[in-house]
Amino acid sequence: MCIQFNRIEVPTTSFSNDFREVQKLDAATQEKVAVRLLSSDKLYSDTRYLHMISVGKILQEGARAQRQLRTDFDNQFSGSASNIQGKKLAELREFVTRMSNQNAKTQTLSTHLELAFFIKQELTSMYDMYLSNQLSMLFSPILQDALHQIDERIAWKDNIFCILRYLSIITQSLGTQLKRKEYDLIKRDLIQTYGLQYLVLIHALEQVGILVVPDINKNASAIKTNETNFERLKREFNLLQDDQIINVVDPQDIYYIYYQYAPISIRLIEKIVFPTTNNIQDVMNSLPGITFIDTQQVPMELKRQRHGSTASLSSLNKTNKQQTQQQQQQQQQQVTESKVTLVVFIGGITYGEIAALRFLADQNHDFIIATTHFINGTNLMKSLLDVPILPL
Template structure:
């Protein structure tokens, strides 16, 4: 490789289908999940993009114009495209990679700083001091508008993150990642179907459960498919078939039928062994949102497999170390320095040379897909590993670039995790390339293309979450079966509270079938 580019790491999406199926928890990732980012543009209410009129120009910092309209008002407004880029929005650069739980605190800090900067005008006594303040005024006004925009955008996200279905979905995801009571999580997904949750939410959870557990019990999966078709419509049968077929093969029964293609059998994921070998879960994620001492902060305790694989090549210590064990030391160091974020007490180390998958050969070989490790030697050098390592050890004052290419798309949260990796070392930058930006919803939407000729239905399902949240869960559009499910489930919960979810659900199905026989 050249002196500027030391390596190219290609991650096939098939190597990690788990991460995109999870709900992104960084600021930019959550914007993509709940509002949608297309070609770096997001549709926002016009009032957030229009400079407010300040009734009292003498006190711009204290003006009520800093407060955006209420979230309920914003959702009803006419929308306009906004280019979401850190090139013109410095506040976005500070917010985009934060766990959403830390965004409110950051916005509060920025608001106080801007207010203090505005108050400096009262201390200007001389012409030179006034000229200096006027020179800063344009930047302050730009920051002021950016703060207003992101405060309003955050307020649009908050109500959606507080819905019962959203939080149930997160709970199911965390339990599946920890391999906790997987049968109970399947029952919880069935409850979401009965509640009329958005189809994409249900399918993402089912695919996640299937990949993590190596497949859902055949009889259970068939029952769930029947429930989905009866609840959402039989036009989604091709979608279910598509999710179970290559290239996704994300919704599989266990055991696989004898007729299953060999490529499907080879795609089964060894999640349990990978979780331990790559240290995917942090047992105590509470301080992560503040300290950000591991990439797992982006998913509140789960480290994306794709980025862990990049660390296997470019930051091996990040895979092996346990940040949770050093949290007390880091908190103490951060407090002594007067700040508590981004692990400020931990000094940067110089990036180690690239030596391929060395040290992680076994776990990488267990992941579905071909493992490639090619060394490109400069002309005139010997074809051996020692020579390659020597060539890659550049002087410390030089900085090399490692290209990470996601084949099949990546999420904004994975990019946030890679930016975190880049911040930890000196001497190495990362250039991130991808075939496209994705979410679990967009992966399901790709499979929906196979629904013909009713492609419009697929598009409608893709946009359903926003409509349902705005109309009391979308219950007015429920099918007769779904209405029966809701009323019968509520009745049984009241009359037979000791029934477990699975037994209650089976009883509801039996009662439905009996009712249909009478008709």
């Protein structure tokens, strides 16, 4: 499956026989089907900003509503033509209105249900297992459990990119506890199991800091007292939500994007755009690499303005000049600047970060995103390779 620029390519054989028959798809001649996700699609427009759990509930509600509409039609209008003619005009009109409103969402319901079923099959139980292990490593990391899990995954020959992502979290969260000997043993097992070509990838991940190589010269006292850079970032940026209950239907924070984890890039944007009492420079200093802050003054002629609410119709009908002048003064006070922030992601942005920025945009602030690529954990790692990946 390929998802790019609101366009999904799905193998024809992944659709059900009934769907292929209705859409007139021939699995023998068409290898893939391109499905366009358009904002004019009512169902897609209602679900595009939601968490995947909420999307599943909306699809279920749409299917139940369609089934209920057919049941109501059979109960009210089944039988002879005389039964239908005997119905009141108001009843017929009400049912047609219900049918029209429902059809606006159900025209593409079958397509979205097929796509959701296909994606659910792609995300096997392995996905849930890795997600659970990664979250446990972020909240309460235990070295021996982590080593056992990664040895077991290598023995089962899981997807190497999933293993490397899990290993990166281990090195980030347990950097002071993980010994160099244990880290080198994991590298050796990976290379022996998956092939020598992945040594280039592991070296590249170490160079960019995704994999933190344990210091061979660290002593026991440093292990107990030193705080990892990731632990410091968790505290400074409030990256984790300790509460196990996250409301994905009505979220109150960007934690819901990654199941109790807030992306650090969006937390940084949030602290800059919506400043608190903390000094932003102190927060920036906790980030790895070189950082700087430069403030530019926007000329008045370039500032957009957003007007507040206007007066009610009843007040506009009043002829008292003094009241009219007071209303105009109030309207002028309600004129506020429309704040727009351009956010540039060099190297790529994930769809989760886009969803988090959409959530922040609900706070009367507009964001424009400029990026070089759309990335995820897998294609980010593949981009670091100097040689093509061999099929596993």
